[in-house]
Amino acid sequence: MTGLVDLDGDADARRLAWVYLSRVVQGPCAPLSALIASVGVCEAARAVREHELPEPLRGPTAARRAVDSAAADLAAIARLGGRVITPDDPEWPAWRMLGLNQLDTDRDREAAVPLVLWARGPLSLASASERAVAVVGSRCSTGYGVQVAGEIACELAGRGWTIVSGAAFGIDAAAHRAALAVGGRTVAVLACGVDRPYPAQHDRLLAAIAETGLVVSEYPPGTPAQKHRFLARNRLIATLGDGVLVVEAGLRSGARNTVKWARRLGRPAMAVPGPVGSASSAGCHRMIREGEALLVTGAEDIVDEAGPLRLPVADDTTDPAAHLRGAEADIYATLPAVGSRLPRDLAQQSGLDLPTVRAVLVGLELSGLVGCDSDGWFRTRGRRPG
CATH class of the missing domain: 1.10.10.10 (Winged helix-like DNA-binding domain superfamily/Winged helix DNA-binding domain)
Structure with a gap:
């Protein structure tokens, strides 16, 4: 958000307002972000409750504006040992979010800055994202892809880089596990509430990440995973990294969506080539050929592209x-x-x-x-x- 934000209300009132609005829209909402930037978060929350809104906000807020579960949501995240991170907090990764502020939300409504981020884990999100690489790729990965992703993530984590990914099957999981194996930092960005392990088979992996790293989401506790939320989640994976690395991607891979966000944010997009006949790497090869991603083969290449x-x-x-x-x-x-x-x-x-x-x-x-x-x-x- 840009512009002067009135610091209306005390800290507790503002936190409740942020959480209430997060539950109302459940995801990115550019018109609401603009309203908050204009009048402050407490006044924006009042306007939503009383339905005193400009036309673009009436539809997105209609379904849940009458339900204020902010106190219950804060109690729920506290029971999990987690927290909510708002733009008022020192932990908020404001430097990272500047990129999203520059995007055209008329072109893509998911380009808006998240209202809040829900988190589990001991890491500070601001410090964890100071030097980070997003590693994404195919859910149906091959042994080659798992090995390459693991080796690269292991070396980067060993050098002090945070590994950011989405905790999905395949390449995501390989990257997270490699970072954990060397005692490195890793952040999992979910498309559902942080109290809902997704996929369910990764409950232990997500618990391990929450012990030493960070599990984050812009969705309130209890929010289920839905297809459109994965597309919105991808922008946060790209935002929190200094670059995006793709290891194995089919022609229709969702990893290409994360690359799109990286390019729009001005972050380097990188891809590892695979065997020339591998369908699992066909998306990587196309992105490299069409100039959407830079060809890289190891951690040193990635540091050269994404480093300071x-x-x-x-x-x-x-x-x-x-x-x-x-x-x-x-x-x-x-x-x-x-x-x-x-x-x-x-x-x-x-x-x-x-x-x-x-x-x-x-x-x-x-x-x-x-x-x-x-x-x-x-x-x-x-x-x-x-």
């Missing part, structure tokens, strides 16, 4: 922020030459919402332009003693 950019270092005679544009330029300009500012102050002064400010500050810190201490955020270049 090597940013040029400005010399002391140039403006270190001359290359900044958009929100980055606005927030950098708001930082004082002397002293520090808290993110909330920067949001008020720049006119941007707090999650965007936090996300942009992380990016500026990675670029070496800002830093933070107990007093707040400050410029690191050309800084005069305060």
Whole structure:
């Protein structure tokens, strides 16, 4: 979401509002995200309850607006040892979500940022997604595909990369298991509530992931898996990774949908080739041939494509922020030459919402332009003693 979000209501009221709206729409809803960005989450929740809505929101909210199960949903996720992550929380992966903010929701309604994310597991989603690769592929995988996916995921996890996938049969499961086997980090993104293991045969795998990694979903507890939810889920798999790797995919594989999201988000899409006559790799071969995915054969190739950019270092005679544009330029300009500012102050002064400010500050810190201490955020270049 973009624009200034009023911090209406206290923390508990806002959390209940986020959870209520998550249950009402059960999935991405661009008009509702726009309303929240315009009036704040508590006021948006009131408008939904009282049906004081613009026409595009009347249909999506009609079926469940009268049922407020927010407190029950929070109790249910607490009983599971889980939590809900809202855009107000430090754990919210705001930097990742910036990509979804730029997509055209008129072209694809599933492009909207999720309202909340439900989670089970000890990892922080923000830190787990700082350096991550999505690994997807065929459910009907061959021994070759399982071996390749396992080897690549094992090496990446051993190097500190988080493996993101969808916990499906085949390649997804091989990638998750490889990361777990080396004590690495892995995140499973579900198309149903996190209290519903899907597929059911993967209940033990998902329990293992929840012990050391993270199981997440944008759908409230109890929500069943449905076909359209898998397509929406794929955008989150692509969003949470620095790139998407496909290991084995038939011509009609759903992995191609995840590649589509990666390309729209500006993430590198990569595919492993298989035997030339293998139907299980025909989709990979087509994506490589048609320029939809880069050919890779191992972890080193993936790190080269999805690893951090090597940013040029400005010399002391140039403006270190001359290359900044958009929100980055606005927030950098708001930082004082002397002293520090808290993110909330920067949001008020720049006119941007707090999650965007936090996300942009992380990016500026990675670029070496800002830093933070107990007093707040400050410029690191050309800084005069305060």
